[in-house]
Amino acid sequence: MQYQSFLIKYAEIGVKGKNRFLFEDALVAHIRHALKRLDGDFIVSKESGRIYATAQSEFDFDEVVESLSRIFGIAAICPMVQVEDNGYEDLKQQVLTYVDQYYDDKHFTFKVYARRGNKRYPVNSEQINRDLGEVILHTFPDTKVDVHKPDVMLYVEVRNKINIYSKIIPGPGGMPVGTNGKAMLLLSGGIDSPVAGYMIAKRGVKIDAVYFHAPPYTSERAKEKVIDLAKLVSRYSGPVHLHIVNFTDIQLYIYDKCPHEELTIIMRRYMMRIAEHLAGEAGAQALITGESIGQVASQTMQSLAATDAACTIPVFRPVIGFDKQEIVDVSEKIGTYETSVLPFEDCCTIFVAKHPVTKPSIKMIERSEEKLEEKIDELVETAIRTVEKVWC
Incomplete structure (x- = not known):
C-alpha cells in the first residue's frame, strides 16, 4: 500500500517569532513548485507548525521524496496516514491497520510516541501511548515493546x-531560498565553488552565478561543464542565471603588463570587480567564492585581503575553514563531484605563474595595476557588454 500524505517538518523556521508565517509561506511555495513538476497532483497546506502534502492521484514515491529532499527549509519528510477523528476506538483500529499494512514482518520492537496537539481530545498523551501499545501487542504477538532503542518508533499526532507515521526521512535543513537576499556566485569548473553556492543557498540566499571563460585557451566543453554544474546546483537553489564573461583579452593584457608572480591575484581582482558590477545589475548584495584558507597561493590570508580590496560588497566564503576532503564530501553528497573532476580546465588554471606571490601587499598590487590604465577600463567594459546569459 502506498502512502498518500507527507508530513513536512521544519526546524529553524520555528524560532522566527512573528515573522514565521513569511518563511512558512515561502517553504510552501517551494514545495508546491517542486511537486507541480512531477507526475501526480498534490495539495500542499499548512496548519499550526505543520506542512502537509497530500496526493490526489497516483505518484512515484521515490521521485517525490527525492524532490522534497532538495528543498531548503525542510528538516524532515514523514510519509504518513492522516485520518479523521472518529473516536478513540477508531484510532486504535487505524493504528492497527497502519502496522498491518506497512510492516509485513511483525518481528520487531516498537515504541508509541503520541502528541496531543488538540487539547480538547479526551485522552492524554501518556494514556494514548499505553493503550495503543497494548492493542498492538495483543493483536501482533510477535512484536515487543522497547522504549530505549525500538526498531519502529510509531508517532501519533492528535491535531x-x-x-500516524513511523518513517522519518531527513531533509536538507536550512532556510527557504529567497528569504535571505541574493548573492552572485563566482562559479568555476572546480570542486569548491559549486559547494560554496549550495551552502549559501541553504541559508535562504537566492543565487545567480558568473563564469569567466577564456577562449581559445579554455574550450567550449569547459563552458558546458560549468553550465552543467550550475544546473546541478539549481536542483537545490532554484533556477540560476549564469553570466558567462569572455575574459581572454583582459587576461592577456594583464599577462603582458604585470609581473607574472602577481598574475593570479590581479586577475582575481578584476574578476571580483566584474562580478560586483553584474551583482549590482542583478540586485545581489554579496559575492560568493569557493576559496579555502591556504589551499593555493591565491588563498593565503594576504592574498584574500588583496582580492577583497578590489570590491566594496561583502564576499561570502562558506568553505573557508574546510579542508579539501570535507569539500569533496559535500560535493559528492550534492552530486557535483563527478562533473567537477572532468578534465576541462578553467581560465585560472591556464594562466597560473610558476612561482606565484603568496604574501602580496595591497599597495604592491595596486602599483602593478597602474600599468594597465591605458586599456583595462575599455576591456572590462567590453567584457561586461558582451556577457552571455544562460538560464540554468
Whole structure:
C-alpha cells in the first residue's frame, strides 16, 4: 500500500517569532513548485507548525521524496496516514491497520510516541501511548515493546486530524531560498565553488552565478561543464542565471603588463570587480567564492585581503575553514563531484605563474595595476557588454 500524505517538518523556521508565517509561506511555495513538476497532483497546506502534502492521484514515491529532499527549509519528510477523528476506538483500529499494512514482518520492537496537539481530545498523551501499545501487542504477538532503542518508533499526532507515521526521512535543513537576499556566485569548473553556492543557498540566499571563460585557451566543453554544474546546483537553489564573461583579452593584457608572480591575484581582482558590477545589475548584495584558507597561493590570508580590496560588497566564503576532503564530501553528497573532476580546465588554471606571490601587499598590487590604465577600463567594459546569459 502506498502512502498518500507527507508530513513536512521544519526546524529553524520555528524560532522566527512573528515573522514565521513569511518563511512558512515561502517553504510552501517551494514545495508546491517542486511537486507541480512531477507526475501526480498534490495539495500542499499548512496548519499550526505543520506542512502537509497530500496526493490526489497516483505518484512515484521515490521521485517525490527525492524532490522534497532538495528543498531548503525542510528538516524532515514523514510519509504518513492522516485520518479523521472518529473516536478513540477508531484510532486504535487505524493504528492497527497502519502496522498491518506497512510492516509485513511483525518481528520487531516498537515504541508509541503520541502528541496531543488538540487539547480538547479526551485522552492524554501518556494514556494514548499505553493503550495503543497494548492493542498492538495483543493483536501482533510477535512484536515487543522497547522504549530505549525500538526498531519502529510509531508517532501519533492528535491535531484537527490524526497523523500516524513511523518513517522519518531527513531533509536538507536550512532556510527557504529567497528569504535571505541574493548573492552572485563566482562559479568555476572546480570542486569548491559549486559547494560554496549550495551552502549559501541553504541559508535562504537566492543565487545567480558568473563564469569567466577564456577562449581559445579554455574550450567550449569547459563552458558546458560549468553550465552543467550550475544546473546541478539549481536542483537545490532554484533556477540560476549564469553570466558567462569572455575574459581572454583582459587576461592577456594583464599577462603582458604585470609581473607574472602577481598574475593570479590581479586577475582575481578584476574578476571580483566584474562580478560586483553584474551583482549590482542583478540586485545581489554579496559575492560568493569557493576559496579555502591556504589551499593555493591565491588563498593565503594576504592574498584574500588583496582580492577583497578590489570590491566594496561583502564576499561570502562558506568553505573557508574546510579542508579539501570535507569539500569533496559535500560535493559528492550534492552530486557535483563527478562533473567537477572532468578534465576541462578553467581560465585560472591556464594562466597560473610558476612561482606565484603568496604574501602580496595591497599597495604592491595596486602599483602593478597602474600599468594597465591605458586599456583595462575599455576591456572590462567590453567584457561586461558582451556577457552571455544562460538560464540554468
